[in-house]
Amino acid sequence: MLAFWMQYRVKLNQAIDDMAWALFQRIYQFFFDSGRSLIFFIESTKLIFTKPYRVEEIIKHMEFIGNKSILIISLTGAFTGMALSFQIYLGFNLVNATNLVGPTVALGISRELGPVLTGLIVAARAGGAMAARIGTMRVTEQIDALQVMGINAKQFLVSPRIVAAFITMPLLCGVFDFVAMLGAHVLGIYVLGLDEAIFWDKILLWIKPSDVFEGLIKAAVFGVTFATICTFKGYTTSGGAKGVGEATNQGVVHSMVMIIILNFFMTNFIRFYLAVING
Amino acid sequence: MGFKSAISMQQVTKSFDGGKEFVLNGIDLDIPKGQLTVIIGYSGTGKSVLLKHMLGLLQPTSGKVEVLGRDLASMSPDEMGRFRRRLGVLFQHAALFDDMTVLENVCFPLREHRRYWTAQQIVEVAETKLAASGLDPKHYGKLPGELSGGMRKRVGLARAIALDPEVILYDEPTTGLDPILSEMVDDLILETHQRVEGATSVVVSHDLFAAFRLADHMVMLDKGKVLLAGTQEDFHNSQVELIQRFLAKGFKK
Numbered sequence: 001m002l003a004f005w006m007q008y009r010v011k012l013n014q015a016i017d018d019m020a021w022a023l024f025q026r027i028y029q030f031f032f033d034s035g036r037s038l039i040f041f042i043e044s045t046k047l048i049f050t051k052p053y054r055v056e057e058i059i060k061h062m063e064f065i066g067n068k069s070i071l072i073i074s075l076t077g078a079f080t081g082m083a084l085s086f087q088i089y090l091g092f093n094l095v096n097a098t099n100l101v102g103p104t105v106a107l108g109i110s111r112e113l114g115p116v117l118t119g120l121i122v123a124a125r126a127g128g129a130m131a132a133r134i135g136t137m138r139v140t141e142q143i144d145a146l147q148v149m150g151i152n153a154k155q156f157l158v159s160p161r162i163v164a165a166f167i168t169m170p171l172l173c174g175v176f177d178f179v180a181m182l183g184a185h186v187l188g189i190y191v192l193g194l195d196e197a198i199f200w201d202k203i204l205l206w207i208k209p210s211d212v213f214e215g216l217i218k219a220a221v222f223g224v225t226f227a228t229i230c231t232f233k234g235y236t237t238s239g240g241a242k243g244v245g246e247a248t249n250q251g252v253v254h255s256m257v258m259i260i261i262l263n264f265f266m267t268n269f270i271r272f273y274l275a276v277i278n279g
Numbered sequence: 280m281g282f283k284s285a286i287s288m289q290q291v292t293k294s295f296d297g298g299k300e301f302v303l304n305g306i307d308l309d310i311p312k313g314q315l316t317v318i319i320g321y322s323g324t325g326k327s328v329l330l331k332h333m334l335g336l337l338q339p340t341s342g343k344v345e346v347l348g349r350d351l352a353s354m355s356p357d358e359m360g361r362f363r364r365r366l367g368v369l370f371q372h373a374a375l376f377d378d379m380t381v382l383e384n385v386c387f388p389l390r391e392h393r394r395y396w397t398a399q400q401i402v403e404v405a406e407t408k409l410a411a412s413g414l415d416p417k418h419y420g421k422l423p424g425e426l427s428g429g430m431r432k433r434v435g436l437a438r439a440i441a442l443d444p445e446v447i448l449y450d451e452p453t454t455g456l457d458p459i460l461s462e463m464v465d466d467l468i469l470e471t472h473q474r475v476e477g478a479t480s481v482v483v484s485h486d487l488f489a490a491f492r493l494a495d496h497m498v499m500l501d502k503g504k505v506l507l508a509g510t511q512e513d514f515h516n517s518q519v520e521l522i523q524r525f526l527a528k529g530f531k532k
Contacts, residue, residue, distance in 0.1 A: 052394075141374040148334055149388045149442075150363040152356070 033232075033254060040235070041228040044162055047155040054160045061164035065126045065223075069172055076121055077176040080113055081105065081183030089192050101192075102199040103206035105184045110207065110215045114177045116263050119222030122165075122172060123255040127230035130161055131251035134234025135244040143235070158231045162224055169223030170216040177215065214270050218263065225262060226255035284345075285446055285479035286310035286333050291342035293328055293503075298340070302328045304503035306342070310496070315472045315480040317490040320500035321525070326483045327371070329500065330450050333481065334366060335359055347445060364392055367444035371451045373435030375423035382419040385409055385437045392442060408437040411474065412467060429460040436467060440475065447471065449482040453489060465489045487526065499525070 085105045092098050134157055137143050146153040181203075188194040233251035237243045286309070293303040302325045310316045310333075320326050331337040332344050335351045344351045347365060354362060375384050385405040393401065409419065412433040423431060432452060439447060449468060453461035469492075472480040484490055490497060491511055498508040499522060507517055514522060 052391075136377075140372065140377075141370045142376055144331075144334075144336055145368070145370060145374040145376075145438075147336060148363055148366060148368045149391065150360040151388075151391055152360060 030254065030257070033229075033250075034258070036236075037229050037232045037254075040158075040232045041162070041224070044154050044158040044228070044231075047152060047159045048163055050155065054156065057156065057160035058163050058167075061161050062168050064129075065122060065161075065164055066168035066172060069122050069125055070175060072121060072125065073118060073172050073176050074179045076117060077114075077179035078183040080117060080176075081109060081180030081185075082187040084108055084113065084180070085184035085188045086192070089188065089194070098192075098194060099198050099202055100206075101188055101194060102184070102203040105188075106181060106203045106207045107211060109180045109184075110177050110212045111267070112215075112263070114173050114180065115215045115218035115222060116259065118169065118173045118176045118219055119226065119259040119263075120256055122169065122223070123226035123230070123259060124252050126165070127226040127255050128248050128252045130227065131230040131234040131237075132244055132248045134158075134231055135237035135247040138235065138237045139240050139244060154235070158235065161231055162227045165223035165227035166220050167223075169219040173216055173219035177212065210274060217270070218266050221262060221266060222259045225258050226251075229255045229258060282309070282311040282314070284309040285312040285347060286481070287343075287345040288329075288332070289343045289345075291329075291332060291339045291344060293325070293332065293337065294340045301340075302503055303332070303339070306500075306503070306505055308498060308505055308508065310479065310481055310498075312479050313477050314495040315469070315482065315493055316496040316498060317482045317484055317494040318498045318500060319484055319487065319490050319525075320506075322485060324500040325503045326485075326500055327450055330448055330481070330483050333448060334368060335363065364388075364442050365445045367439035367442065367447045369432065369435045369439045369447070369449045369452055371454055373423070373431040375431060375434055375438070377423050380420050380422055381409070381414070381426070381434050382406070384423070384434055385441055388438065388441045405437070405441065408441050409434070411440070412437040412471070428456050429463060432456070432464050433467065436471065440471060443475070444478070446479045446481065447475070449480070449484075451483055451485070453484065453486055461486065461489065465492055469493055 085101055088104050088108075089098060089101050092101055092104070134143075137157070143153045143157070146156060185196075185199065188199055189196045230251035233247040233254070234244075237247040239246075288306050288308040291303050291306040291308075292301050294301045306329065308329075318326055318329065328337065332339055333346060335344075335346075335354070338352065346362075349362060351359070375381075376387065379387065382402065382405055385408055386401050389396065389401045389404055393404075396404075406416070406419070409416075414430060414433045414437065418426065418430060423434070426434065452464050452468060456464060468480065468482060472478060472493075482489070482493060494511060496509070497511060497514055499506045499514070501521055507514065507519060507522055514526065517523065
């Protein structure tokens with residue numbers, strides 16, 4: 001019995017060691033890739049300001065990131081706004097503070113849920129497509145073909161996507177905020193029976209333009225983040241169709257994790273910054 | 280040597296794993312200017328890696344690569360970009376941009392580098408190049424995915440010669456094609472080489488028949504080294520066992 005237990009314990013220890021080592025490797029790889037993505041971002045950003053300017057490409061990618069995401073963003077926004085207002089109503093009803101449902105929903109949406117959910121959804125939809133597209137171009141030698149034609153492949157493929165995401169994401173976040181507030185309004189007024197005048201009056205009283213801008217700035221940063229990570233993963237793809245699949249998967253997962261982490265730090269940074277400038 | 284070099288490589292080595300294994304193992308090579316050179320060798324002897332060094336897509340671990348008298352290692356990225364306009368490449372699978380039509384693919388390098396041309400001029404030149412590579416105009420509006428292997432090679436060739444390059448490189452141009460199509464592609468390479476006056480052509484291939492049909496000058500690689508470089512006659516007269524075996528097997532096939 002003891003011998004069996006000893007043998008079992010050795011195997012268990014080995015399994016725990018393996019798991020810890022695998023976890024360490026994954027964390028190490030995450031930070032290593034993040035560093036390489038940052039260098040890639042700096043190189044690509046420099047190329048935005050060098051001739052030839054890729055305005056046509058930027059507009060094309062804005063259409064892809066923005067226009068084609070509006071429906072899913074609106075749908076998510078509407079249901080998020082409704083769900084949030086319902087949950088907040090349930091909580092505030094206990095302390096008889098339903099007057100504050102409107103501003104609380106608005107704060108939550110504009111500062112946190114709007115940019116974060118927009119970032120996650122667009123990273124999955126457009127970011128995944130970016131990684132897959134550029135990855136396919138890499139493994140089918142299309143990127144080599146661009147370089148051999150004397151065209152800077154990074155300037156042609158990466159920089160316009162980063163600019164397009166930077167411009168488009170705040171707009172999408174604005175759409176998300178607007179539709180989410182509409183959803184909250186519909187549920188709050190017509191289903192939960194809140195007073196319409198109080199709902200909007202309190203929002204106008206408590207919500208400052210800086211709250212909305214905070215969300216829009218975050219959205220722009222998240223756009224740059226997922227565009228950089230996904231294009232980087234695509235650009236460095238190797239190993240045929242399997243490699244493209246892995247690059248797409250890693251690009252999306254890495255972007256999502258980074259958006260969540262960045263959101264925390266940006267919230268603190270922006271609050272600190274506002275506190276400083278407001279004395 | 281007795282000829283002027285278009286491409287010169289001196290003691291070029293390449294390792295992808297920090298020096299454990301070398302794909303190129305001290306290549307000394309001169310590609311004659313204005314001639315059609317075929318680089319042959321068994322699979323995995325470093326032919327395509329060698330070609331990528333000539334294009335500056337890979338940097339050698341050690342050694343020097345000079346193309347048209349310029350040391351590639353000494354060029355800045357901008358210089359390299361400008362310099363590469365003097366080279367044209369037909370990739371193994373043509374590497375056409377799959378979201379552009381045939382005509383757009385050929386117009387693309389012209390739009391990028393002939394910015395002072397009108398759209399009409401660009402289309403006219405692109406159509407001339409496509410016609411020269413023997414593609415029927417009814418295919419000009421198609422996407423690459425709708426074309427056969429042979430047609431894709433024709434479009435790839437038209438795009439490669441769009442900027443009237445001084446050196447045209449072909450990476451395994453007949454891989455994956457049936458014997459009739461392979462012969463058609465070989466003819467196309469020969470025609471293109473003869474039509475573009477003074478152009479240097481470099482074909483990387485494992486097809487011995489094609490090599491003897493096309494080559495003014497031949498190079499055989501083995502284990503990342505040049506086994507023999509010379510004329511067709513030099514190859515026929517060679518006493519190197521590996522070359523004799525390669526020739527025997529190639530012609531028996």
